[in-house]
Amino acid sequence: MLDGASENSRLDDAKVVCKDVSVSYSGKQALFDINLDIGSHQVTSLIGPSGCGKSTFLRCMNRMNDVIDGCVVTGSITVDGVEILDEEIDAVQLRRRVGMVFQKPNPFPKSIYDNIAYGPRIHGLVHGKDELDEVVQTSLERAGLWEEVKDRLAQPGTGLSGGQQQRLCIARAIAVRPDVILMDEPCSALDPIATARVEELIDELKRSYSIVIVTHSMQQAARVSQRTAFFHLGILVEVGETEQIFTNPRDERTQGYITGRYG
Amino acid sequence: MPNSDAHIVRSFAEELQLISATVAKMGGHAETILADAITALVRRDPDLATQAIQADKRVDALDADIEHQVVRMLALRQPMAVDLRSIISALKIAQSLERIADHAKNGAKRALVINQSQPMDATRGIVRLSDVAREMLRGVLDAYVNGDAEAAVKVRDRDEDLDVLYDGYFRECLTYMMEDSRNITAATHLLFIAKNIERIGDQCTNIAENVYFMQTGERLTASRSKGEDLSGGEQE
Numbered sequence: 199m200l201d202g203a204s205e206n207s208r209l210d211d212a213k214v215v216c217k218d219v220s221v222s223y224s225g226k227q228a229l230f231d232i233n234l235d236i237g238s239h240q241v242t243s244l245i246g247p248s249g250c251g252k253s254t255f256l257r258c259m260n261r262m263n264d265v266i267d268g269c270v271v272t273g274s275i276t277v278d279g280v281e282i283l284d285e286e287i288d289a290v291q292l293r294r295r296v297g298m299v300f301q302k303p304n305p306f307p308k309s310i311y312d313n314i315a316y317g318p319r320i321h322g323l324v325h326g327k328d329e330l331d332e333v334v335q336t337s338l339e340r341a342g343l344w345e346e347v348k349d350r351l352a353q354p355g356t357g358l359s360g361g362q363q364q365r366l367c368i369a370r371a372i373a374v375r376p377d378v379i380l381m382d383e384p385c386s387a388l389d390p391i392a393t394a395r396v397e398e399l400i401d402e403l404k405r406s407y408s409i410v411i412v413t414h415s416m417q418q419a420a421r422v423s424q425r426t427a428f429f430h431l432g433i434l435v436e437v438g439e440t441e442q443i444f445t446n447p448r449d450e451r452t453q454g455y456i457t458g459r460y461g
Numbered sequence: 462m463p464n465s466d467a468h469i470v471r472s473f474a475e476e477l478q479l480i481s482a483t484v485a486k487m488g489g490h491a492e493t494i495l496a497d498a499i500t501a502l503v504r505r506d507p508d509l510a511t512q513a514i515q516a517d518k519r520v521d522a523l524d525a526d527i528e529h530q531v532v533r534m535l536a537l538r539q540p541m542a543v544d545l546r547s548i549i550s551a552l553k554i555a556q557s558l559e560r561i562a563d564h565a566k567n568g569a570k571r572a573l574v575i576n577q578s579q580p581m582d583a584t585r586g587i588v589r590l591s592d593v594a595r596e597m598l599r600g601v602l603d604a605y606v607n608g609d610a611e612a613a614v615k616v617r618d619r620d621e622d623l624d625v626l627y628d629g630y631f632r633e634c635l636t637y638m639m640e641d642s643r644n645i646t647a648a649t650h651l652l653f654i655a656k657n658i659e660r661i662g663d664q665c666t667n668i669a670e671n672v673y674f675m676q677t678g679e680r681l682t683a684s685r686s687k688g689e690d691l692s693g694g695e696q697e
Binding site for chain 1: 467468469470473539540541542543544545546678679
């Protein structure tokens with residue numbers, strides 16, 4: 199059988215290069231030697247059953263696992279050639295470059311404006327009110343939210359609908375001009391219309407960013423991503439062009455999972 | 462067919478099985494129409510010819526049924542991978558079978574006309590042609606039911622034999638026409654039947670390619686070798 203994992207894991211225009219990434223939680227290994235490149239200006243989706251390690255892998259890319267006690271990450275992950283697992287790397291700076299959007303929208307308990315302005319302010323990316331206003335507007339525009347909130351920027355972000363909150367979180371993520379955006383099931387709490395808006399946004403954003411999305415919806419992976427990686431039991435089983443994975447997967451395990459035969 | 466038993470959602474597996482069973486049934490009908498049309502021609506049996514013409518309606522109904530099932534499954538199940546391929550293949554194979562039944566029905570209609578004329582030796586040549594076409598049809602339906610890509614390739618390769626037979630038969634009919642101009646009407650009808658059978662071979666080839674795609678996910682690309690084409694045979 200062809201090995202769809204090692205064959206397609208490398209890319210010429212990789213933004214993020216992961217080599218032999220293993221993760222264990224308090225001695226229990228959750229990820230085994232993952233080798234996977236994340237391409238520039240495209241969406242990579244990570245799919246697999248619960249507990250397969252896809253979210254763990256996603257969190258390695260901005261060192262979110264650092265905050266979990268007993269979590270050990272080994273191997274190498276480079277973003278634009280810079281090793282990010284290096285102790286010297288400031289995780290806060292890293293997370294500016296590798297932003298994240300979570301499953302449940304989590305706006306700060308602040309105004310819509312401040313939700314967006316917070317990142318650029320603390321990272322010192324802007325100088326003066328005018329520049330900040332501009333970043334807030336551009337970010338909200340890019341997240342497709344500007345028209346809906348421009349007249350109530352001072353109101354709390356938590357007062358928005360779920361779908362709007364998620365787009366606010368995406369606007370917040372892009373306000374600090376990241377290179378990579380990680381999304382952990384960004385639509386699982388949204389209705390189909392709000393989901394469609396976020397998917398349209400993801401499609402728009404891939405022109406400027408490299409996006410990695412973890413999703414339980416295979417239809418969503420098929421709709422939004424150009425590459426798909428299938429994880430199972432902590433192993434990267436297969437990665438390839440999304441169309442190939444969903445029409446002609448090479449590994450029996452991938453086939454079983456995506457057709458609902460996984461037992 | 463893919464192993465649909467292992468589906469977590471049993472009704473999905475049942476729907477997949479129903480589609481393939483309907484395709485197989487349709488193929489069985491198409492086979493019978495072809496066999497009856499040729500037998501009606503050889504035995505000069507107008508009742509059997511009429512029966513073959515009538516039976517085409519059942520094939521059309523099954524074709525509509527398959528289209529309905531396919532659209533429904535695409536909308537409700539969002540099939541992936543081998544399931545997606547087998548559903549799309551079922552739709553395309555049903556289309557080919559519908560065409561095959563039409564070609565066979567056309568043969569039955571012409572048999573009714575030919576039977577008005579004096580018997581001709583040329584009808585025997587038709588039997589040779591239809592035997593190959595029937596073998597191809599049976600072979601490709603078996604390949605579909607058994608999910609056998611290799612068997613499908615073998616069926617595709619047989620189409621060349623049929624094309625050669627057709628070219629030979631074309632010349633044979635011309636000879637009959639030149640011998641005795643009273644043969645022209647019947648021989649022309651026979652030529653049309655032969656052409657229909659040759660087209661059935663092409664449709665079997667299409668089905669074989671679909672079976673191959675369904676099983677492997679790859680397209681059969683290497684083109685069949687085509688012999689000298691004397692009689693305007695179409696390529697698909």
